[in-house]
Amino acid sequence: MAFMVSLFRSLSALLALAALVLALGLVQQAQAEFEVPVSYHKLDNGLKVVLSEDHAVPTTTIAVYYGIGFRIEPRDRTGFAHLFEHMMFQGSKNLGKAEFIALVNSNGGVLNGSTRFDFTNYFEVVPSNKTETFIWAEADRMRGLDITQENLTNQQGVVKNEVKVNVLNQPYGGFPWLDLPQLANENWFNAHNFYGDLEDLDAATLEDVQQFFNDFYAPNNAVVVIAGDIDTEETLQWVEEYFGDIPASDNLTFPDVSEPKQTAQKRISKTDNLAPRPALAWAYHVPERGTPEWYAMIVIDLMLTDGDDSRFYQKFVQEKGYTGSVSGGINWPLGNVYNYNGPMIYSAFMVHDDTHEPDTILADLDAIVEDLQTNTVSDEEYARAMTKIRSQLYNVLGDGNRIGLVDLLAAFALFDDDPGRVNRLESEFDVVTPKLIQKTAQEYLTPENRSIITLVPGAGDASAGE
Amino acid sequence: MTIRTLILTAAALTAFNGVAFADGHEKETPPPGSEPRGFSLPEIETYSLKNGVDVTLATYGRVPKAAIRAVVDVGNLNDGETPWIADLTAEMMGEGAAGRSASDQALAAASMGGDLNIGVGLDQTFVTMDILSESAPDAVALIADVVQRPDFPETEIDRVKQNLLRNISVGATQPQRIADDAFIGSMYPNHPYADAVLPDAEKFTELTLDNVKAFHAANFGGARTHIYVVGQFDRRKVKRAIKKGFRNWDEGPPPLALAPETPDNPVINLIDRPGAVQSTIRLGKRVPAVDNTIDLEAADTILGGYFSSRITRNIREDKGYTYSPNSAISLEKNAAYWRQNADITSESTGPALTEIIKEIRGLQQTLPPANELDGIKNYMNGIFVIRLASRGGMASQLAFVDLHDLGIEYLENYVGAVQGLTAQSVQNAAREHLNVDDMSLTVVGDLASVRAQLETVDAIADRLPAE
Numbered sequence: 001m002a003f004m005v006s007l008f009r010s011l012s013a014l015l016a017l018a019a020l021v022l023a024l025g026l027v028q029q030a031q032a033e034f035e036v037p038v039s040y041h042k043l044d045n046g047l048k049v050v051l052s053e054d055h056a057v058p059t060t061t062i063a064v065y066y067g068i069g070f071r072i073e074p075r076d077r078t079g080f081a082h083l084f085e086h087m088m089f090q091g092s093k094n095l096g097k098a099e100f101i102a103l104v105n106s107n108g109g110v111l112n113g114s115t116r117f118d119f120t121n122y123f124e125v126v127p128s129n130k131t132e133t134f135i136w137a138e139a140d141r142m143r144g145l146d147i148t149q150e151n152l153t154n155q156q157g158v159v160k161n162e163v164k165v166n167v168l169n170q171p172y173g174g175f176p177w178l179d180l181p182q183l184a185n186e187n188w189f190n191a192h193n194f195y196g197d198l199e200d201l202d203a204a205t206l207e208d209v210q211q212f213f214n215d216f217y218a219p220n221n222a223v224v225v226i227a228g229d230i231d232t233e234e235t236l237q238w239v240e241e242y243f244g245d246i247p248a249s250d251n252l253t254f255p256d257v258s259e260p261k262q263t264a265q266k267r268i269s270k271t272d273n274l275a276p277r278p279a280l281a282w283a284y285h286v287p288e289r290g291t292p293e294w295y296a297m298i299v300i301d302l303m304l305t306d307g308d309d310s311r312f313y314q315k316f317v318q319e320k321g322y323t324g325s326v327s328g329g330i331n332w333p334l335g336n337v338y339n340y341n342g343p344m345i346y347s348a349f350m351v352h353d354d355t356h357e358p359d360t361i362l363a364d365l366d367a368i369v370e371d372l373q374t375n376t377v378s379d380e381e382y383a384r385a386m387t388k389i390r391s392q393l394y395n396v397l398g399d400g401n402r403i404g405l406v407d408l409l410a411a412f413a414l415f416d417d418d419p420g421r422v423n424r425l426e427s428e429f430d431v432v433t434p435k436l437i438q439k440t441a442q443e444y445l446t447p448e449n450r451s452i453i454t455l456v457p458g459a460g461d462a463s464a465g466e
Numbered sequence: 467m468t469i470r471t472l473i474l475t476a477a478a479l480t481a482f483n484g485v486a487f488a489d490g491h492e493k494e495t496p497p498p499g500s501e502p503r504g505f506s507l508p509e510i511e512t513y514s515l516k517n518g519v520d521v522t523l524a525t526y527g528r529v530p531k532a533a534i535r536a537v538v539d540v541g542n543l544n545d546g547e548t549p550w551i552a553d554l555t556a557e558m559m560g561e562g563a564a565g566r567s568a569s570d571q572a573l574a575a576a577s578m579g580g581d582l583n584i585g586v587g588l589d590q591t592f593v594t595m596d597i598l599s600e601s602a603p604d605a606v607a608l609i610a611d612v613v614q615r616p617d618f619p620e621t622e623i624d625r626v627k628q629n630l631l632r633n634i635s636v637g638a639t640q641p642q643r644i645a646d647d648a649f650i651g652s653m654y655p656n657h658p659y660a661d662a663v664l665p666d667a668e669k670f671t672e673l674t675l676d677n678v679k680a681f682h683a684a685n686f687g688g689a690r691t692h693i694y695v696v697g698q699f700d701r702r703k704v705k706r707a708i709k710k711g712f713r714n715w716d717e718g719p720p721p722l723a724l725a726p727e728t729p730d731n732p733v734i735n736l737i738d739r740p741g742a743v744q745s746t747i748r749l750g751k752r753v754p755a756v757d758n759t760i761d762l763e764a765a766d767t768i769l770g771g772y773f774s775s776r777i778t779r780n781i782r783e784d785k786g787y788t789y790s791p792n793s794a795i796s797l798e799k800n801a802a803y804w805r806q807n808a809d810i811t812s813e814s815t816g817p818a819l820t821e822i823i824k825e826i827r828g829l830q831q832t833l834p835p836a837n838e839l840d841g842i843k844n845y846m847n848g849i850f851v852i853r854l855a856s857r858g859g860m861a862s863q864l865a866f867v868d869l870h871d872l873g874i875e876y877l878e879n880y881v882g883a884v885q886g887l888t889a890q891s892v893q894n895a896a897r898e899h900l901n902v903d904d905m906s907l908t909v910v911g912d913l914a915s916v917r918a919q920l921e922t923v924d925a926i927a928d929r930l931p932a933e
Contacts, residue, residue, distance in 0.1 A: 169746075
């Protein structure tokens with residue numbers, strides 16, 4: 001399913017990084033063989049700064065992550081955090097509408113922004129000799145916006161078109177990535193439509209934009225990450241020069257986003273008038289971030305969902321032929337296991353044929369889970385999960401465009417005040433044992449902790465092709 | 467072998483020098499940055515086995531991983547009268563080889579740190595793995611089995627066909643896929659490419675395992691195969707694994723030469739999707755393939771090829787008609803076409819098309835200004851480096867160069883070619899190759915409301931098919 005909006009194509013994909021940064025963690029050998037340089041600083045105004053110098057490719061990836069995601073937006077303004085993200089490209093003091101984007105492109109760079117559960121990010125990959133130029137440009141828009149009603153109206157039109165192309169005019173649009181959080185969660189902040197209702201998008205005002213900026217877009221709620229072909233000392237001086245005098249906010253407040261424990265299975269059916277075949281999705285709440293059970297759940301995800309050797313693929317695709325692929329993961333598809341900070345679900349999804357009842361498929365899911373709860377995993381299966389962690393981590397740390405690396409560093413700085421974690425994930429996974437995997441499966445992969453959506457096709461089978 | 471260093475000469479940034487505010491105070495000018503730095507292509511080693519298998523090796527990247535690709539010149543081009551036989555064959559190649567079952571293959575691949583992936587394009591089949599360095603020789607051996615010795619088990623054919631039929635069924639409800647299917651049909655009529663996006667499901671259903679076996683036997687062989695290994699790996703062991711895995715294979719046939727004819731007339735395709743909230747459009751025409759196309763690439767970039775493009779600024783950033791409009795040149799082995807894509811709010815379909823056409827004609831009528839030309843030169847050079855920055859990107863570019871017989875010089879000379887662009891050469895390309903009156907158009911949308919809008923669009927109105 002093409003939920004992705006391509007990275008270098010457009011601003012503001014909610015989803016832009018999902019495919020680049022999949023579930024990852026780390027095991028023994030990785031750190032010994034490859035270590036990422038991490039230089040971490042905090043300016044007097046509270047701005048966190050992470051620099052990672054490498055000279056493999058003569059580009060620099062510059063990112064600003066603000067600690068405000070789509071969980072937290074005004075109740076009568078669903079989709080506002082994402083709409084606001086668009087407004088950050090509409091003009092600041094020294095760069096008018098379209099000029100930020102033109103500055104990046106005309107210097108040979110690409111850019112994007114995206115809105116996630118717990119942050120909104122803005123980043124560009126530029127030729128490294130232009131590093132200072134874009135530190136200046138990012139600081140300029142952190143200092144304040146300079147936009148008009150015309151700009152806002154324009155981007156309301158763009159965002160409504162984004163929702164149409166990705167959700168309203170698409171079979172399986174929004175399924176299950178917008179639907180599952182709304183079913184599984186109880187707290188409004190976790191359980192509303194993050195893309196937004198069209199009426200709510202239309203209702204947004206310039207005052208809303210300014211208020212949101214004042215509330216959340218401050219240096220003490222942000223991290224600047226600069227990775228690539230830089231001189232660390234010189235770059236830190238530029239960051240201090242351009243960001244150093246932006247005033248901190250003294251009234252940052254965040255609502256309670258905690259989620260009550262689920263006590264009974266939830267199950268709904270959804271009719272999709274554009275879809276030709278049924279689909280099935282489910283989600284479990286995951287253990288709290290950073291707990292031993294949470295690490296175990298990451299390993300469980302890798303064993304059940306990740307790759308053609310996974311239990312889901314082997315059962316649902318290879319053996320039973322329900323579908324051609326099963327997608328899913330923790331914080332999927334809007335992010336990865338590390339770049340969120342609050343309640344989260346572990347989802348999975350397939351399109352199947354009407355020759356198979358959802359309950360038949362769910363019975364197989366139950367059998368897979370029961371096996372995990374009853375028997376400890378084999379050494380080989382555990383080793384394969386660890387190998388995946390290592391291999392996928394290398395992809396993130398070693399990619400020449402450094403977008404996944406910047407994302408990890410930003411998430412660890414924002415949520416843990418500790419970007420150096422990127423080099424210590426190894427020891428963190430030491431807490432996972434076959435016994436802990438079994439115990440975590442027993443506690444979390446239960447019907448009481450699960451939400452299920454069956455999608456009923458309303459389009460009739462358009463299998464006639466052309 | 468030499469280390470090749472390309473210097474990205476940045477054109478002067480002229481767009482942002484001190485713009486005056488209405489109230490008189492000057493905007494700050496962005497700091498200009500320093501001198502551009504060089505980018506080096508890695509050492510590239512190329513050789514061939516006696517049966518015609520070509521090999522390209524490049525040590526690249528910072529981490530202990532390797533991308534391994536066997537690229538075979540067999541694609542939808544070779545489908546003949548049986549659309550997607552290439553896709554079905556590729557899928558069945560993933561169902562076990564040399565006596566090892568699909569499940570065992572999947573376990574083996576995962577133990578190496580990656581999946582086995584098999585994909586089909588219009589011209590080529592790709593069998594790829596991205597794995598940990600120490601597993602590179604084992605991955606080569608696994609790929610060698612899959613490419614040459616698939617088991618094609620009878621037990622899996624029905625299930626695999628159902629998966630592809632499900633894909634066709636879902637695709638036939640996706641507006642973008644419907645539009646791509648209709649548009650490629652107008653670009654490459656009477657050619658297998660035309661059926662590659664959405665094949666006829668009934669025809670596909672008739673394919674059998676015997677068809678698959680025969681297709682593989684007739685089309686796969688050493689002369690059509692190129693192996694790429696890019697990343698960190700033990701070169702001696704990998705070369706030995708390639709020799710052991712591939713040397714006993716038959717040479718097989720040379721690549722099929724089957725260039726699509728040039729269509730007689732542009733086609734307007736209106737496809738009704740009652741109630742659709744957006745119109746999905748494709749507007750474009752055939753253009754020359756590869757040779758001397760840098761000017762056309764630049765014209766494409768200016769029009770719709772990047773975020774700052776004229777069409778994007780107009781119909782997105784000014785009018786808000788659409789979210790992600792874009793243009794591109796689709797390049798096949800011996801043919802190419804240019805098209806502008808967009809998903810437009812239904813009631814704005816006519817106005818958006820009018821603006822797109824206005825922008826195309828604008829470039830033909832007025833020379834692009836110097837600062838815009840400098841900007842796209844920088845952009846084209848910048849994106850060139852960004853594309854090459856990962857081992858997967860590097861492998862893709864090396865394969866691209868080989869498919870189109872460009873030689874490694876293409877990569878070495880790209881930056882220089884971009885620097886040689888002039889306003890006149892870019893405009894000439896737009897004039898010569900992007901004549902709106904010769905363009906085909908596909909619209910997938912709510913025709914009850916959209917058709918009347920199209921009757922107001924210059925260059926389209928008088929070519930609309932009868933209702």
